[in-house]
Amino acid sequence: MGIAGLWSLLEPVIEEVYLKECCGKRIAVDLSEWIVQCKSIPVNSQSGFESNTSFFVNRGLFFRALNLSKLGIILVFVMDGPQAPSRKGRYNRHLFVEICQQHKALFRAMGFLVLEANGEAEKLCAELNLNNLVDGVLSSDGDAIVYGAPVVYKGMFTDKKEQKASKFTMGNIVSKLQMDRNDLVTFALLSKGDISDGVHSVGEKRIHELLKELKNNGVKDSLERLKSWPFNAELISLEDQSHRLNEIQKSTHCTLCCHEGTKSKHSRAGCLMCQMDQGCLSSKEASDMKPALCVCQSCCIERNLNPYALELKIRRLALQQDANFPSEEIIREFLSPCNKLPESSSVRMSTPDFQALYKILLEKLRFPKVQAAKYIIPWTIMMAFNGILTGVAVEPVRILKSCTEQFEKCYRVKWSKLDFDDVSEETDNYYEVNMSSSLFAAKYPDLVKGFEKDKGKPSQKGKRKPVNDPYQRKLSDMFKVVKRSEGKNESVAKPTDMSRKPP
Numbered sequence: 001m002g003i004a005g006l007w008s009l010l011e012p013v014i015e016e017v018y019l020k021e022c023c024g025k026r027i028a029v030d031l032s033e034w035i036v037q038c039k040s041i042p043v044n045s046q047s048g049f050e051s052n053t054s055f056f057v058n059r060g061l062f063f064r065a066l067n068l069s070k071l072g073i074i075l076v077f078v079m080d081g082p083q084a085p086s087r088k089g090r091y092n093r094h095l096f097v098e099i100c101q102q103h104k105a106l107f108r109a110m111g112f113l114v115l116e117a118n119g120e121a122e123k124l125c126a127e128l129n130l131n132n133l134v135d136g137v138l139s140s141d142g143d144a145i146v147y148g149a150p151v152v153y154k155g156m157f158t159d160k161k162e163q164k165a166s167k168f169t170m171g172n173i174v175s176k177l178q179m180d181r182n183d184l185v186t187f188a189l190l191s192k193g194d195i196s197d198g199v200h201s202v203g204e205k206r207i208h209e210l211l212k213e214l215k216n217n218g219v220k221d222s223l224e225r226l227k228s229w230p231f232n233a234e235l236i237s238l239e240d241q242s243h244r245l246n247e248i249q250k251s252t253h254c255t256l257c258c259h260e261g262t263k264s265k266h267s268r269a270g271c272l273m274c275q276m277d278q279g280c281l282s283s284k285e286a287s288d289m290k291p292a293l294c295v296c297q298s299c300c301i302e303r304n305l306n307p308y309a310l311e312l313k314i315r316r317l318a319l320q321q322d323a324n325f326p327s328e329e330i331i332r333e334f335l336s337p338c339n340k341l342p343e344s345s346s347v348r349m350s351t352p353d354f355q356a357l358y359k360i361l362l363e364k365l366r367f368p369k370v371q372a373a374k375y376i377i378p379w380t381i382m383m384a385f386n387g388i389l390t391g392v393a394v395e396p397v398r399i400l401k402s403c404t405e406q407f408e409k410c411y412r413v414k415w416s417k418l419d420f421d422d423v424s425e426e427t428d429n430y431y432e433v434n435m436s437s438s439l440f441a442a443k444y445p446d447l448v449k450g451f452e453k454d455k456g457k458p459s460q461k462g463k464r465k466p467v468n469d470p471y472q473r474k475l476s477d478m479f480k481v482v483k484r485s486e487g488k489n490e491s492v493a494k495p496t497d498m499s500r501k502p503p
């Protein structure tokens with residue numbers, strides 16, 4: 001569920017990005033978040049399969065990973081570790097870790113790096129990002145931002161046709177919202193989330209207003225301020241004044257000028273504070289003339305309290321709920337690094353293990369082998385084409401034809417068989433895979449030039465010139481054979497034709 005209200009707080013800094021712009025980027029994913037999301041994929045009753053949760057989750061995870069990596073995105077999966085704080089709304093922690101382990105096999109076989117965090121997966125995702133081991137974190141609940149991830153993507157699957165995502169950067173949060181990471185931790189401590197209970201009856205708007213109030217009062221570090229709440233002398237003194245204010249009986253004040261006295265009395269005999277013998281200044285007039293402020297005890301205290309009104313109110317609620325607010329443990333969880341990080345060179349795609357992958361696709365995801373190949377081969381070719389499969393070279397042989405796929409102009413391209421493909425049939429020495437024509441043309445302009453030139457030539461059918469090339473001659477010989485056989489058919493057909501003719 002994430003941190004309530006965080007996304008609406010960050011709405012002003014959303015950037016829309018096309019997924020294809022993420023080609024070549026390494027993006028960390030909290031695996032348990034994906035499992036939770038895929039579990040809610042509706043079961044298709046037409047499919048003929050029993051509603052087996054693990055089966056649907058597996059398929060959901062497979063297609064997500066397949067589609068994103070096809071675009072050249074290098075996914076790095078992170079699993080929750082045994083010390084992850086228990087999340088509300090999720091499952092039994094041990095059971096969940098077990099489910100994650102089952103799905104790990106699929107992703108490992110696909111060649112993805114799967115890491116195990118010490119605790120919360122999103123925390124490791126953020127640490128990877130902070131240490132430049134990945135270029136961003138894919139997160140739907142935003143915890144990664146509070147954990148310090150400089151770049152967070154959200155909703156990479158919501159719009160399949162447009163293929164867009166929302167991007168949030170810490171840089172924009174700092175420059176456009178004037179908020180830093182400690183402000184986000186402050187927000188997370190006050191708002192209800194997976195890790196923090198928040199402060200009851202304090203909504204996101206008031207937390208946002210509090211952050212502004214703290215800035216207006218010159219507070220440099222909102223989190224340090226929050227940590228000082230139980231013993232902050234200034235706040236305790238203000239709280240005492242607030243109590244005193246409740247005990248004092250405030251005298252009657254004029255509704256027009258807000259000084260002591262009544263409006264009718266002021267209109268008759270004037271107001272000393274407004275320096276008028278008759279009548280007094282309305283608050284609008286007063287703002288231009290700047291008369292003296294009311295010096296009664298109540299007004300003095302009110303003026304002291306006003307700039308801190310929200311802080312005092314929320315502090316009171318927080319300390320009522322927990323005398324030790326804010327929790328040191330939660331702050332440590334958000335701010336202190338705790339994971340052992342992988343070597344930079346290991347954060348990449350590995351060559352898929354076709355044997356293992358086909359086994360899982362056939363047994364666990366129940367695809368027939370032909371269908372499994374229809375997913376795996378184009379996916380592998382696309383990843384290699386996009387340059388994210390290090391050490392795997394793909395060789396286009398030639399363009400077979402132009403076509404369209406999902407409204408996009410494509411070429412049907414013949415590719416040499418991958419040298420590590422030990423699963424495809426022995427007889428298949430080539431693959432035929434569609435490729436976006438613009439992408440293909442950018443990488444193989446000569447093949448495209450050749451194809452377009454040939455396409456422009458008039459059809460050669462029926463204009464066969466005699467050639468000396470022995471191979472060509474063999475073809476024309478075959479052509480003759482066909483002709484002869486056609487002739488034979490004709491002669492067989494003749495009697496029938498003849499019979500139709502009138503005698």
Ligand SMILES: [Zn+2]
Nearest residue numbers: 254257266280
């Ligand atoms: Zn007055």
Ligand SMILES: [Zn+2]
Nearest residue numbers: 257259271274
């Ligand atoms: Zn007055």
Ligand SMILES: [Zn+2]
Nearest residue numbers: 294295296299
């Ligand atoms: Zn007063």
